[in-house]
Every structure is written in C-alpha cells, then in structure tokens.
Amino acid sequence: MLKRTATLLWRALAVVCIVAGLVGVLLPVVPTVPFLLAAAWAAGRGWPELEARMLAHPRYGPPIVRWRERGAVPRRAKWFACVGMACSGALVWLTPLPLWFKVALPSVLLCVGIWLCSRPDE
Template structure:
C-alpha cells in the first residue's frame, strides 16, 4: 500500500512537471527544460516508461542527457533564458508590487542567470 502510494506521488510530480513544461512551450515566461528535467527525474523513481520516453524524445532527450551526464546547458538555452529573465525583470517594474518584492525577484533572476552561465556547455 505505502509503496504504491509513493509511486503514485512520483508519477503525479512527473505529470505536473511535464504539464508545466508543455505550458512553457507556449508561454515564454515559463521555462520548459527545467520542468522536463524534473519530470524525467520523478519518472525515474515512479514511471520508468515516461523517463525512457523523455530520454528518447528528439527535442528534450538531448538536453536531459547532457544535464545528467555533465550538468551541461547549451549556449542557446543560456541566451534564451537570460533574455527571457531580462524581459521579465523589465516587465515586473510595471506591476503595482512593493519595491522590495520587485527588487527581490530581479535579484533572484540575476543570480539564476549568473549560475546558468557558469554551467558547462555540451
């Protein structure tokens, strides 16, 4: 009973992550690949067939394998993420949010961009 519940939780995480990744295909402010990476990770624990399908996928398979093998991120993905985060940082200043929240979100995105550019490339 407990094992099947844990398997179902892993599968639920995989499906939710994959759904968020699919949403990211259509909404530029939602990242796709990180969610697909989480889906593959969760799938490896509770849904091996989904993990295998993701690893063999023509578009998402190579980034997943590169991340797993060397923690590598392609230069194209780095540029795309940096441009998207920069655009989001500009847009957030037009929302009626407290200054501390705007500055915090922009700071987090800046730190993520710095970390991302420090990752090796395939």
C-alpha cells in the same frame, strides 16, 4: 501500501511536470526543458518506463541526457533565459508592486542568471 503511495506520488509529479512542459511548448514565455528535466527525475523514481521513453525522445531526450551527464545547458538557451530574466526584472519596476518585491525579484533573477551562466555549454 506506503511504497505504492510513493510510486503514485512520483508518477503524479511526473505527469504534472510533463503537462507544464507541454504548456511551455505552446507558450513561449513558459520554459519547456526545465519541466521535462523535473519530469524525468520524478519518473526515474516512480515510473521507469516513462523515464526511458523521455530519454529516447528524439527532440527532448538529448537535453535531458546532457543535463544528467554534465549539467550542460546550450549557450542559446542561456542567452534566451538571461534576456528574459533581465526584461522581467526591468518590467517589474513599472508595476505598482511594493519596493521590497521590486528589489527581491531582480536579485533572485540575477542569482539564477549567474548560476545558469556558470553551467557548461553543450
């Protein structure tokens, strides 16, 4: 019973991540590949058939495989992500949000950008 529940939860997480990835295909602001990486990870724990289909996908399979093998991120994706995070961090200063948030968000984005740029290129 517990194993079946865990399998269903992994499958549900995989489906939610795939749906979020599909939203990313339609909306350029939402990333696609990170959600598909998470979906493949979850599918690998509860839905091996779906994981195999994702890895075999002609467009999205290779980035998942490269990430799993080397933690590689394409240079173009790094640039887009860093520019997007820089714009978001700058735009937050134009909003009426509290000062702590105006400092915290760009700080987190900077840390993510540094980590992302430290990943190997494809």
